[in-house]
Amino acid sequence: GNSVTQMEGPVTLSEEAFLTINCTYTATGYPSLFWYVQYPGEGLQLLLKATKADDKGSNKGFEATYRKETTSFHLEKGSVQVSDSAVYFCALSDNNFNKFYFGSGTKLNVKP
Amino acid sequence: DVKVTQSSRYLVKRTGEKVFLECVQDMDHENMFWYRQDPGLGLRLIYFSYDVKMKEKGDIPEGYSVSREKKERFSLILESASTNQTSMYLCASKQELIYGYTFGSGTRLTVV
Numbered sequence: 591g592n593s594v595t596q597m598e599g600p601v602t603l604s605e606e607a608f609l610t611i612n613c614t615y616t617a618t619g620y621p622s623l624f625w626y627v628q629y630p631g632e633g634l635q636l637l638l639k640a641t642k643a644d645d646k647g648s649n650k651g652f653e654a655t656y657r658k659e660t661t662s663f664h665l666e667k668g669s670v671q672v673s674d675s676a677v678y679f680c681a682l683s684d685n686n687f688n689k690f691y692f693g694s695g696t697k698l699n700v701k702p
Numbered sequence: 703d704v705k706v707t708q709s710s711r712y713l714v715k716r717t718g719e720k721v722f723l724e725c726v727q728d729m730d731h732e733n734m735f736w737y738r739q740d741p742g743l744g745l746r747l748i749y750f751s752y753d754v755k756m757k758e759k760g761d762i763p764e765g766y767s768v769s770r771e772k773k774e775r776f777s778l779i780l781e782s783a784s785t786n787q788t789s790m791y792l793c794a795s796k797q798e799l800i801y802g803y804t805f806g807s808g809t810r811l812t813v814v
Contacts, residue, residue, distance in 0.1 A: 624802060633706075633792055633805035634745075679744065689760075690735075690803065694744035 592617045596680045596693035603700050609667040611696045613654075613680035616661065621682040623656050623663040628677045628695070637678070675700045705729075708793050708806040715813050721780040723809050725793030731804075732797065734776035736760075736768065739790040739808070751776055783813045
């Protein structure tokens, strides 16, 4: 079946630190992979995506590379800001059935 | 700007009440989804719909039903609310050939 596993939080970093949030997946076929972000009190917003192996998604300084060999899609940012404090969700889309599978979310706290 | 609008941000209902959660999208999307979000469990799919009057069960449909009478509106119904249905409910929509969801801001439901 399809599933997504991401590192448990919370992750607490100082401003300008390097961020990695690990995400691994199990899937049949060739899924697309996504990172969503949820700011306090809001719904989820698409942060970035990758639709095939070796693709790199990027947005707002965040990056993630679709690694088929390690079934991973780790989120990285070189220098986090206080405004990046949010919950981050890794997800995959089963293209055959149009369904999404989400990880449990990782809360990021960035301190000034 | 495209939108998915959920009618209530916060809702408090009594055990046994019939509860309606409304979701409207203005993007002419065919696919709509209802998730619940709980700490440590991430997002779990309750129901989804590919078209008007069409519905499919997700992973946790028990205790819920849905209605899609018009393309833009997808309602989640709790026939007899229970305390274990206290949660954040998120509606999302997706166009057939475009990857990624657009989420509403969520409805935080408390059943007392």
